[in-house]
Amino acid sequence: MTNLDERIARVLREQADGPVDTDSLLTAAVHGGRTRRRRRRAAIGAGLGVAMLLGAGVALRTPSAAPPQPAVTPSLVVVTPPRAPGIPGAAASPALVGSDPQLLHFGVDPSAAKPVAWRSAARVESMRLDLGGGVQALVIVAADPRTAETGDPSQLFDIGPDNAYAADSEKDLASPGPGVDAASRYNGVIRQLDRVAKGWVLRWQPVPGLYVRVATLGETSADIQRAAAALRFDEARHCVAPIRLTALPPGARISACEVAVRQLFWPRIVNVAGTTTPTQMPVTDSDHTEAALTVALQGAATLPVRLFYSPRPSSPDRSKANREIAGRPVFDMGDFWHVLGIPNTLLSMGHENRWERSPTDAEVSTVIGGLRVADDLGEPASWK
Amino acid sequence: MTFEEYVSSRGPALVRLARLLTGDEHRAEDLTQDVLARAYVHWRKIARADHPDVYVRRMLVNANTSWWRRRSSRELATAEFADRPGRGDLGGDAADRDEMWRLILGLPDRQRAVLVLRYYEDLDDATIAQILGCSPVTVRTHAMRALSQLRERHGVPTTNGSRP
Numbered sequence A: 001m002t003n004l005d006e007r008i009a010r011v012l013r014e015q016a017d018g019p020v021d022t023d024s025l026l027t028a029a030v031h032g033g034r035t036r037r038r039r040r041r042a043a044i045g046a047g048l049g050v051a052m053l054l055g056a057g058v059a060l061r062t063p064s065a066a067p068p069q070p071a072v073t074p075s076l077v078v079v080t081p082p083r084a085p086g087i088p089g090a091a092a093s094p095a096l097v098g099s100d101p102q103l104l105h106f107g108v109d110p111s112a113a114k115p116v117a118w119r120s121a122a123r124v125e126s127m128r129l130d131l132g133g134g135v136q137a138l139v140i141v142a143a144d145p146r147t148a149e150t151g152d153p154s155q156l157f158d159i160g161p162d163n164a165y166a167a168d169s170e171k172d173l174a175s176p177g178p179g180v181d182a183a184s185r186y187n188g189v190i191r192q193l194d195r196v197a198k199g200w201v202l203r204w205q206p207v208p209g210l211y212v213r214v215a216t217l218g219e220t221s222a223d224i225q226r227a228a229a230a231l232r233f234d235e236a237r238h239c240v241a242p243i244r245l246t247a248l249p250p251g252a253r254i255s256a257c258e259v260a261v262r263q264l265f266w267p268r269i270v271n272v273a274g275t276t277t278p279t280q281m282p283v284t285d286s287d288h289t290e291a292a293l294t295v296a297l298q299g300a301a302t303l304p305v306r307l308f309y310s311p312r313p314s315s316p317d318r319s320k321a322n323r324e325i326a327g328r329p330v331f332d333m334g335d336f337w338h339v340l341g342i343p344n345t346l347l348s349m350g351h352e353n354r355w356e357r358s359p360t361d362a363e364v365s366t367v368i369g370g371l372r373v374a375d376d377l378g379e380p381a382s383w384k
Numbered sequence B: 001m002t003f004e005e006y007v008s009s010r011g012p013a014l015v016r017l018a019r020l021l022t023g024d025e026h027r028a029e030d031l032t033q034d035v036l037a038r039a040y041v042h043w044r045k046i047a048r049a050d051h052p053d054v055y056v057r058r059m060l061v062n063a064n065t066s067w068w069r070r071r072s073s074r075e076l077a078t079a080e081f082a083d084r085p086g087r088g089d090l091g092g093d094a095a096d097r098d099e100m101w102r103l104i105l106g107l108p109d110r111q112r113a114v115l116v117l118r119y120y121e122d123l124d125d126a127t128i129a130q131i132l133g134c135s136p137v138t139v140r141t142h143a144m145r146a147l148s149q150l151r152e153r154h155g156v157p158t159t160n161g162s163r164p
Helices: A003-016 A022-053 A145-150 A153-159 A222-230 A361-369 B003-022 B025-041 B043-048 B052-072 B079-083 B092-105 B109-120 B125-132 B136-154
Strands: A114-121 A124-132 A135-142 A190-192 A199-204 A211-217 A243-245 A253-260 A270-272 A275-277 A289-297 A301-309 A323-325 A328-332 A336-339 A345-350 A371-373
Touching: A003 B003, A003 B092, A003 B109, A003 B136, A022 A301, A022 B003, A022 B025, A124 A222, A135 A145, A135 A222, A145 A211, A199 A222, A211 A222, A243 A289, A243 A301, A301 A361, A301 B003, A323 A361, A336 A361, A336 B003, A345 A361, A345 A371, A345 B003, A361 A371, B003 B025, B003 B043, B003 B052, B003 B109, B025 B043, B025 B052, B043 B052, B052 B109, B052 B125, B092 B109, B092 B136, B109 B125, B109 B136, B125 B136
Parallel strands: none
Antiparallel strands: A114 A124, A114 A253, A124 A135, A135 A211, A190 A199, A199 A211, A243 A371, A253 A289, A270 A275, A289 A301, A301 A345, A323 A328, A328 A336, A336 A345
16 A cells, blocks of 8 residues: 555544444334335325326236334333442542543433433543433543543534534534644533534533533423433443453453433434435334443454344344354354344444454354343343 | 344444535434434345345435535535635645645535445445445546645655556
């Protein structure tokens, strides 16, 4: 590879990088697909109806519309990441934030807010909170302001710099531009989110060197103050997940932990004819549970292990296993592996970053051999 | 493979590819959702194909091209990113990479798609040709033009050659 080749490849990797909310993607794709299918069937039905009216004289069976989707009943069971006794919180040492992917160095007052998603990765920790009444808050915590602004791409889809570049000084400009001290923006001032209707963001430093960013939606900024008051930086909690990896290949470590027990969808920005329009959409509950543990392998390779659980029965035509690894039935796609046999659950691991080497068979066997899945995926209390 | 299994395994990679094709995270997500919704309707047929992933990526590239054409007819293609403030501390290397990304975004969509499929997806020209629905010769022509523009506008000496 030449210098130019390398620079292009590096820039592309940087721009493409970042977690993807597979839960939302799958839900939206299936919903959109079903809608398209219904429209198609309705159009065919209408066409056939016209043909009958025109006297085609053929006995026709009009395709019926797809059955209505069952209402989603949100799980009432909410797990709070359990306390990690003896581990100091971020207030004691901001540098602890993002230092151990199996820990969160902050917590929440359970009487004020319920965590519905949490993530701990290198240098950044985050949570989504249910404040009750369909109100949610996003929380990002880091030990430096740049990471607090850019270090959690999955949250940045909603409140990141790409949502904030209006020239209006009343609006939030997450990226202050060259020469501006990013830390000075963490001053406790509530701002309105740009390009998200009725969105608010608050940045502050609970202690010097600890940067916290919270965002909410609502007519007023009252909820953001409620969310901020619910946060506790003098405690640490375990990044509890419904999967555990009890064995790792030599030299490997877990580099990120991400769990969503009850996704609260954030309003989406909708593109209309290529332009971007701020759109208010209802906050909708989903009953899916999604978790991902990322294993950093030796030699700059990663093996994300992802679990997607839905209490609704899964598709009956699931692929059959084509091999067995460490006693588990597995559908082996070469560089991606689906672990089968877990009811209502998709459990997969594999090669996602094409610039990295693919995990070896031995590495995959070790990880699958040490894989432990919670007995009841719908009962978060059993994960602990 | 079921649709759910496909999205579970390849969805993140498709969104990342879409981020590079569109240059916009929201648009990337919308585009991927839209393409996957269409794939859902025809999933039995797609799953039977020899390379379902190539098929879906082709849908993604084509959908982006259609969107890009619609958008180009309504607004200046470069207006948005030219006016955006930088991502912050853009000294030295970071500024250089930011400039390179802007130049890649400014390339015609087929040229950008070739670069993305070649340098990010690490695909050979024959597979890129399959995805773009053209010949490998056309792929090489797009790549040559794109690299030549990047060299010229990014100040890379012409002696510093790349894969043709």
